[in-house]
Structures are given as C-alpha cells and as structure tokens.
Amino acid sequence: MQCAYLFGPRDLRFVEREPLVLGPDDVRIEIACSGICGTDLHVYSGMIFGNSVHEPRPFGHEFAGRVSEVGVNVTTLAVGDRVTAIPNSPCGKCALCRSGRAPVCQNRVTFRSGAWAPSIVAPAQNVYRLPDTVSDRLGALTEPFACAVRAIDRSELRSGDRVCVIGGGPIGLFTLAVAKVSGASRVIVSEPRAYRRKLAEQLGADRVIDPTEGNLAEVVRDLTDGSGADVVFEAVGTPRTIEQAISMAAPGATVVIIGVADAASQAAFQPQDMFFRELTIRGTKGPTFAVERAIRWLATLDVSPVITHTFPLSQAKEAIELGLSGEAGKILLRP
Ligand SMILES: [Zn+2]
Ligand SMILES: [Zn+2]
Known part of the structure; x- marks a missing residue:
C-alpha cells in the first residue's frame, strides 16, 4: 500500500x-x-x-x-x-x-x-x-479536539470567566468551542486572517479581533472592564503571541500555552510583573485523559x-x- x-x-x-x-x-x-x-x-x-x-x-x-x-x-x-x-x-x-x-x-x-x-x-x-x-x-x-478539552482542564476555567484565545487555527477554534460550553461568559478570539476570524464567529466567539489593528492587550482590557482576560489560551506558538498572552492577562489569571513554539525560540516576561500579578503560566501537551470527553462533545456540539x-x-x-x-x-x- x-x-x-x-x-x-x-x-x-x-x-x-x-x-x-x-x-x-x-x-x-x-x-x-x-x-x-x-x-x-x-x-x-x-x-x-x-x-x-x-x-x-x-x-x-x-x-x-x-x-x-x-x-x-x-x-x-x-x-x-x-x-x-x-x-x-x-x-x-x-x-x-x-x-x-x-x-x-x-x-x-x-x-x-x-x-x-x-x-x-x-x-x-x-x-x-x-x-x-x-x-x-x-x-x-478527536485527537485535536481532545487537546482543546485538556487545555480547558489545565486552565481551571471557572464559570463566568472571560477568556481570550490567541489564534484561530483548528486548535484555537476547538478551544473556543469548549470554553463556551465549559462556562466562559465571554470568549474573545484574536486572529490576523479574515478567513479564520469568520470561522471563529461561526464557532460562537463573542468578539473576534484582528491583532494587527491596534494594541491587542488594550483591546482585550477594554472588552473586560479594564481588568484583562481571566484565562488566556495561546494557540499559535510564537514568542510574540506568548508575550501578548501574558500582557492581556488579568491579575491572578491563568495563561495556558497550547501552541508549539520552535525549539530555539525564547519569550520574555518581567519577573516583578509576575510577582505583583500572581499569574499562572501553564503548558498543555496532548490529549491525555480527555479523549472520551472529546468524543462526547463531538457527538453533541456542532x-x-x-x-x-x-x-x-x-x-x-x-x-x-x-x-x-x-x-x-x-x-x-x-x-
Ligand atoms: Zn494532532
Ligand atoms: Zn509512563
């Protein structure tokens, strides 16, 4: 064969x-x-x-x-x-x-x-x-959808949280869909390509932003009463988008890194900012323990x-x- x-x-x-x-x-x-x-x-x-x-x-x-x-x-x-x-x-x-x-x-x-x-x-x-x-x-x-389900697990998303998903590729779109049904009160998606912004709208994003138009962190703060997102999912995997994720996070927020960055890339953050804002930054890798739940969602969510x-x-x-x-x-x- x-x-x-x-x-x-x-x-x-x-x-x-x-x-x-x-x-x-x-x-x-x-x-x-x-x-x-x-x-x-x-x-x-x-x-x-x-x-x-x-x-x-x-x-x-x-x-x-x-x-x-x-x-x-x-x-x-x-x-x-x-x-x-x-x-x-x-x-x-x-x-x-x-x-x-x-x-x-x-x-x-x-x-x-x-x-x-x-x-x-x-x-x-x-x-x-x-x-x-x-x-x-x-x-x-199933496999990519289960990666999104596990990303939600890793975020410890709480009912009513305001979420931002950076990246409107399939993983970002699945994360948006799972965040919506897992209790997020508002999901903002940042995606530079018009084609994918349209998909994010179809998948139920409350707001879709083109990050090339203006300062993304400021726009997200404007949409969250000035505080920033309670949970940020980074689904691109570049230093720039990881830094954006950290900058738009509300004090006490969790940033979940789903995107796969190049092995040689480095992202920067300010340790004192981390101290004062008590941010949690978590990686999430793969679909372990999330596959059965993903299949259940695939049967019910469109x-x-x-x-x-x-x-x-x-x-x-x-x-x-x-x-x-x-x-x-x-x-x-x-x-
Ligand atoms: Zn895959
Ligand atoms: Zn083992």
Missing part, C-alpha cells in the same frame, strides 16, 4: 510498503479519513519537534476508521468497530505515570505506522470506539464548520500547502 513518509523538510513522498505484521496488543484499522495537524505543518516545514528527528518518518496521526484485525491479547475491540486513536499514550508503568503525571510520561506507547495511508497499526490502548452519532469526518477530529477542505490522500502535498497558507480550517484527507 502507498504510505506517506517525510524524508526531510518539505520532502513528503508516498512509498510502497507491505502492511505491518500485527503485534499481540495491536489492532489494524482501515482508515476512512485522516486529518492534517498543526504539528504536521510544523514538522513538514522543518521544525525540530521534541526528540523525533529520525527520517524518513511515517506521516499523519489524526484519523477515523474501522478495525479490520485484532491482536491475540486484545479484548476491548473487535473487527468492524468504528474507531479513532491518539498517536501516543502514557505507559502507565514509569515513575511519572505512577506519581500522577501520566500526561508527561517520557516512555509513551506510540503508533508503529502513519495515518496517511490506507491502513494503520495502533496499540489497542491508544484506540477509542466512536458512537454512531460521530461521523468519520468528525471522528477524525464543530463541523471547522472542516473546510477535503482532499484525496494522493494530493496531500497540495493540502499541506493550503494548510500552511492559513486560508483553511481543518483539512481532511481521504485514502
């Missing part, structure tokens, strides 16, 4: 590969559709992401599909199940997992192949069944406007270029 591999920056190729032999704890899944993640775009463009620098690497990790084969130890899934999966899950055995820090487990259980292919082999512990109320297209959003384009898998490169242009929401691929 033809599987996508990244051989180096901007060098994506389809390679003919035999399907992998199934391990005892694995399942094989025939892919109905897969998604393009923001991190796929970063890695495609050459970003060093974590410690995964080996190439060529199998590409794609967001998808929905149907189980076609189960390993001998697998009792939780059966052939024919409609499923989605997350690319890695905590090992459950290391010191971090055993002390309640599973989301940052360093010994994660991962896919052995990529999702930009007709089928994938995944460890059963990474796989989740989809209800009939979640289509394949929405099911393929986030389908976020899916703006669908390409055949063979046109993945064109789809990536569109994603990099920013003139798209979530892009799906069909094998």
Whole structure:
C-alpha cells in the first residue's frame, strides 16, 4: 500500500510498503479519513519537534476508521468497530505515570505506522470506539479536539470567566468551542486572517479581533472592564503571541500555552510583573485523559464548520500547502 513518509523538510513522498505484521496488543484499522495537524505543518516545514528527528518518518496521526484485525491479547475491540486513536499514550508503568503525571510520561506507547495511508497499526490502548452519532469526518477530529478539552482542564476555567484565545487555527477554534460550553461568559478570539476570524464567529466567539489593528492587550482590557482576560489560551506558538498572552492577562489569571513554539525560540516576561500579578503560566501537551470527553462533545456540539477542505490522500502535498497558507480550517484527507 502507498504510505506517506517525510524524508526531510518539505520532502513528503508516498512509498510502497507491505502492511505491518500485527503485534499481540495491536489492532489494524482501515482508515476512512485522516486529518492534517498543526504539528504536521510544523514538522513538514522543518521544525525540530521534541526528540523525533529520525527520517524518513511515517506521516499523519489524526484519523477515523474501522478495525479490520485484532491482536491475540486484545479484548476491548473487535473487527468492524468504528474507531479513532491518539498517536501516543502514557505507559502507565514509569515513575511519572505512577506519581500522577501520566500526561508527561517520557516512555509513551506510540503508533508503529502513519495515518496517511490506507491502513494503520495502533496499540489497542491508544484506540477509542466512536458512537454512531460521530461521523468519520468528525471522528477524525478527536485527537485535536481532545487537546482543546485538556487545555480547558489545565486552565481551571471557572464559570463566568472571560477568556481570550490567541489564534484561530483548528486548535484555537476547538478551544473556543469548549470554553463556551465549559462556562466562559465571554470568549474573545484574536486572529490576523479574515478567513479564520469568520470561522471563529461561526464557532460562537463573542468578539473576534484582528491583532494587527491596534494594541491587542488594550483591546482585550477594554472588552473586560479594564481588568484583562481571566484565562488566556495561546494557540499559535510564537514568542510574540506568548508575550501578548501574558500582557492581556488579568491579575491572578491563568495563561495556558497550547501552541508549539520552535525549539530555539525564547519569550520574555518581567519577573516583578509576575510577582505583583500572581499569574499562572501553564503548558498543555496532548490529549491525555480527555479523549472520551472529546468524543462526547463531538457527538453533541456542532464543530463541523471547522472542516473546510477535503482532499484525496494522493494530493496531500497540495493540502499541506493550503494548510500552511492559513486560508483553511481543518483539512481532511481521504485514502
Ligand atoms: Zn494532532
Ligand atoms: Zn509512563
């Protein structure tokens, strides 16, 4: 079968590969559709992401599909199940997992192949069944949507809080949607591209701002009776937007960094400002512990406007270029 591999920056190729032999704890899944993640775009463009620098690497990790084969130890899934999966899950055995820090487990259980292919082999512990109320297209959003659910967990958002989301890409849009249903009284979205500002409006943003027009922190303070946002989600990953997030936060606020910054970038803050404003700055990485809740929301919330384009898998490169242009929401691929 033809599987996508990244051989180096901007060098994506389809390679003919035999399907992998199934391990005892694995399942094989025939892919109905897969998604393009923001991190796929970063890695495609050459970003060093974590410690995964080996190439060529199998590409794609967001998808929905149907189980076609189960390993001998697998009792939780059966052939024919409609499923989605997350690319890695905590090992459950290391010191971090055993002390309640599973989301940052360093010994994660991962896919052995990529999702930009007709089928994938995944460890059963990474796989989740989809209800009939979640289509394949929405099911393929599970992993990024669950990242937004976990970002809300990390924010400790309180009912009535005023929220600002910086960045109107798919993760920012999902964070907006989850913040609304999790009790935010007002969600402001900052996004420079008109195309994505429109999507934010469709997803229920109370106010959408173009940050290139004026001082973003001042605008947010004007919209929050002068105090600033109680919770800020940074969903871009640049030093400038991280600094903006800190500057627009209300005293006592929480800033959650969802965006993936380049490994070499540095953001600045004033320690004395941190002291006087008692800000909390938190990272959030991945969907651990949020997947089932994400699937429940996908069954009830209408986030389908976020899916703006669908390409055949063979046109993945064109789809990536569109994603990099920013003139798209979530892009799906069909094998
Ligand atoms: Zn993803
Ligand atoms: Zn672990």
